[in-house]
Amino acid sequence: xxxxxxxxxxxxxxxxxxxxxxxxxxxxxxxxxxxxxxxxxxxxxxxxxxxxxxxxxxxxxxxxxxxxxxxxxxxxxxxxxxxxxxxxxxxxxxx
Numbered sequence: 001x002x003x004x005x006x007x008x009x010x011x012x013x014x015x016x017x018x019x020x021x022x023x024x025x026x027x028x029x030x031x032x033x034x035x036x037x038x039x040x041x042x043x044x045x046x047x048x049x050x051x052x053x054x055x056x057x058x059x060x061x062x063x064x065x066x067x068x069x070x071x072x073x074x075x076x077x078x079x080x081x082x083x084x085x086x087x088x089x090x091x092x093x094x095x
Contacts, residue, residue: 002030004049014059021094027063031056033070033086041075041083051088063092 005013017027032043034050044050053070068090075081 004044007048011059015062018060018062018092018094021063023094026066026091026093027060029056029060029088029090029092031088033088035070035086039083039085041085042077042081043085053088056088056090060090060092063094065090065092067091 021027031051034047034052036043036050037045037047053068056068057065068088070086070088072084073087075083075085
């Protein structure tokens with residue numbers, strides 16, 4: 001499921017996702033980076049719903065972040081998500 005979360009609920013959603021994990025359970029995340037601004041390959045144009053690595057680390061607090069990386073990817077997901085895009089991907093494990 002991919003959604004853009006408003007600032008008013010983002011912290012609550014991440015807390016609930018982490019809370020719902022069993023010990024040893026993992027969450028896999030891919031979000032658009034603020035570095036995506038100015039690109040026409042897709043994603044939100046509102047910086048408030050984009051991420052930095054630091055913001056994502058904070059939202060995943062209470063987990064062991066096994067991997068986190070900002071990267072450029074090639075999108076080919078239909079007419080509105082096509083071309084080079086900046087995303088942050090992470091894998092986090094509940095202790």
